[in-house]
Amino acid sequence: MAFVPKSRSPHEEEAVETDHDAPNPRQLYGFPAAAAAPIAFRTRGSELRLRSSSDNMVEEEANAKIVEGDFGYVLEDVPHLVDYLPDVPTYPNPLQDNAAYSVVKQYFVNVDDTVPYKIVVQKNSPRGVHFRRAGPRQRVYFKSDDVLACIVTCGGLCPGLNTVIRELVCGLSHMYNVKQILGIEGGYRGFYARNTIPLTPKTVNDIHKRGGTILGTSRGGHDTIKIVDNIEDRGINQVYIIGGDGTQKGALEIFKEIRRRRLKVAVAGIPKTIDNDIAVIDKSFGFDTAVEEAQRAINAAHVESESVENGIGLVKLMGRYSGFIAMYATLASRDVDCCLIPESPFYLEGPGGLFEYIEKRLKENGHMVIVVAEGAGQKLIAESMQSMDHKDASGNKLLLDVGLWLSHKIKAYFSRKQKMVINLKYIDPTYMIRAIPSIASDNVYCTLLAHSAIHGAMAGYTGFTVGLVNGRHTYIPFHRVTQTRNKVVITDRMWARLLSSTNQPSFLSAKDIEPKEPEKPLEGSTAKGNRDGETTLPNGEAC
Numbered sequence: 001m002a003f004v005p006k007s008r009s010p011h012e013e014e015a016v017e018t019d020h021d022a023p024n025p026r027q028l029y030g031f032p033a034a035a036a037a038p039i040a041f042r043t044r045g046s047e048l049r050l051r052s053s054s055d056n057m058v059e060e061e062a063n064a065k066i067v068e069g070d071f072g073y074v075l076e077d078v079p080h081l082v083d084y085l086p087d088v089p090t091y092p093n094p095l096q097d098n099a100a101y102s103v104v105k106q107y108f109v110n111v112d113d114t115v116p117y118k119i120v121v122q123k124n125s126p127r128g129v130h131f132r133r134a135g136p137r138q139r140v141y142f143k144s145d146d147v148l149a150c151i152v153t154c155g156g157l158c159p160g161l162n163t164v165i166r167e168l169v170c171g172l173s174h175m176y177n178v179k180q181i182l183g184i185e186g187g188y189r190g191f192y193a194r195n196t197i198p199l200t201p202k203t204v205n206d207i208h209k210r211g212g213t214i215l216g217t218s219r220g221g222h223d224t225i226k227i228v229d230n231i232e233d234r235g236i237n238q239v240y241i242i243g244g245d246g247t248q249k250g251a252l253e254i255f256k257e258i259r260r261r262r263l264k265v266a267v268a269g270i271p272k273t274i275d276n277d278i279a280v281i282d283k284s285f286g287f288d289t290a291v292e293e294a295q296r297a298i299n300a301a302h303v304e305s306e307s308v309e310n311g312i313g314l315v316k317l318m319g320r321y322s323g324f325i326a327m328y329a330t331l332a333s334r335d336v337d338c339c340l341i342p343e344s345p346f347y348l349e350g351p352g353g354l355f356e357y358i359e360k361r362l363k364e365n366g367h368m369v370i371v372v373a374e375g376a377g378q379k380l381i382a383e384s385m386q387s388m389d390h391k392d393a394s395g396n397k398l399l400l401d402v403g404l405w406l407s408h409k410i411k412a413y414f415s416r417k418q419k420m421v422i423n424l425k426y427i428d429p430t431y432m433i434r435a436i437p438s439i440a441s442d443n444v445y446c447t448l449l450a451h452s453a454i455h456g457a458m459a460g461y462t463g464f465t466v467g468l469v470n471g472r473h474t475y476i477p478f479h480r481v482t483q484t485r486n487k488v489v490i491t492d493r494m495w496a497r498l499l500s501s502t503n504q505p506s507f508l509s510a511k512d513i514e515p516k517e518p519e520k521p522l523e524g525s526t527a528k529g530n531r532d533g534e535t536t537l538p539n540g541e542a543c
């Protein structure tokens with residue numbers, strides 16, 4: 001039977017009389033209680049339809065839970081425990097008795113709330129893809145005393161990791177009275193190779209003031225079966241996984257195995273990447289801190305270069321596949337004359353090349369500052385060094401040092417030109433910008449991400465990652481943030497702003513610029529890459 005929402009007071013949008021009457025997301029979105037063919041249902045006067053059913057429903061749900069509504073509305077929903085445990089009981093949310101939160105009008109998120117992915121629309125645009133809004137629900141699927149949560153951090157460091165750990169521990173304790181929280185040490189392999197450490201608000205109280213992660217981290221070592229065996233053996237029922245694209249892929253595997261075993265375990269991801277390369281989300285935590293810290297290196301490069309004749313300050317910043325840190329640090333600094341990123345191939349010799357530009361800048365200004373993202377120019381270096389492709393333990397490409405290579409090439413070029421003596425200082429602050437504690441604004445952001453993850457897991461959602469989409473906190477299916485990578489689009493306005501502010505050559509000719517595909521209506525999960533086909537600003541705007 002279709003679910004008909006009852007009349008709602010602000011605190012009653014999910015009102016039910018008994019624990020077992022809680023609206024079941026399976027029913028809400030057309031799944032019958034047990035896996036079978038989808039059914040249509042009506043809510044708030046609009047028809048929502050499951051896009052498709054298949055014989056292999058379980059696998060399909062792991063990858064996509066798509067609901068279609070009127071006027072091209074598409075919800076890319078996240079899994080829920082009741083998808084495979086239809087009889088799991090619910091309880092009133094303890095937040096309704098919490099002195100701090102109970103006074104907030106409409107504290108609980110309306111069960112129908114979703115957030116649009118594309119917000120620039122025209123009169124006849126379809127409503128497009130939406131994600132479920134994050135936040136506390138009126139009913140929860142875990143009794144506080146029964147929760148045994150664990151937290152793990154994986155991949156490279158990023159400012160704010162400790163803040164997220166702290167806020168998960170304090171949020172679980174203070175909002176949901178959870179008493180049992182374990183830290184998994186040393187990344188994924190810590191599940192099966194290390195002992196756990198108990199975490200309490202007291203033990204994590206001031207960790208946000210420290211860089212790194214108190215839990216330790218690692219690359220490689222993801223063994224799904226061993227990890228889930230361990231989760232099951234320890235009786236863990238909420239798993240909070242903080243990490244980048246690789247980590248979220250690992251989290252999806254863990255979720256799928258947990259669901260295959262029909263365990264009542266919620267798996268929530270908190271995306272971490274200093275490179276800001278995770279798809280869909282507006283910005284990753286720690287990114288602002290990284291850009292801020294990069295200013296110190298750029299300032300030093302500027303001071304050094306303008307103090308000598310023909311001074312060149314060269315700064316290498318992080319950015320394996322995406323040049324967001326370099327682009328934003330350059331735009332913020334205004335002292336940078338040239339920014340090189342992985343997305344924008346460049347060349348050294350000849351007209352329109354880097355050497356010609358350096359020479360011109362030095363003649364005009366007597367000094368210059370170059371910022372290079374570590375992933376820039378990799379093809380060029382590989383060609384000149386005939387290097388092999390090396391990978392790290394997680395399978396990420398190991399980069400050749402573009403900073404050292406470029407220093408050497410620039411020096412060699414100008415030593416051949418005897419009339420121009422240059423003075424080059426190379427600064428490599430790459431690890432300094434990610435090993436520091438997060439700045440105030442990132443700390444607040446970390447709190448909200450941690451709280452979103454907790455509310456989602458308590459409400460029975462699973463197999464999701466939290467993320468800011470157009471300034472609103474959402475739950476996003478894992479596969480959505482791992483199938484593509486967020487990159488600077490060099491034919492969009494933000495890169496044009498950078499080119500105009502530095503005056504550097506674009507290193508592109510008209511034939512290098514692929515014609516933009518004509519805009520197609522977004523179709524559910526087929527929509528890939530940046531929304532609106534434009535560069536996503538870390539502040540959430542598209543431009």
Ligand SMILES: Nc1ncnc2c1ncn2[C@@H]1O[C@H](COP(=O)(O)OP(=O)(O)O)[C@@H](O)[C@H]1O
Binds near residue numbers: 189219272
């Ligand atoms: N495709 C994958 N499937 C399962 N686990 C993965 C996958 N890719 C990476 N991982 C695991 O995720 C963890 C972190 O990955 P890594 O790429 O190093 O960092 P990040 O998550 O920051 O991108 C590692 O333990 C790695 O083994």
Ligand SMILES: O=P(O)(O)OC[C@H]1O[C@](O)(COP(=O)(O)O)[C@@H](O)[C@@H]1O
Binds near residue numbers: 155244273374392
């Ligand atoms: O920690 P390592 O292995 O030296 O890795 C350095 C890489 O880590 C990064 O900080 C990104 O790390 P993640 O993929 O873990 O987010 C890159 O900027 C850099 O290339």
Ligand SMILES: [Mg+2]
Binds near residue numbers: 155244245
């Ligand atoms: Mg990564």
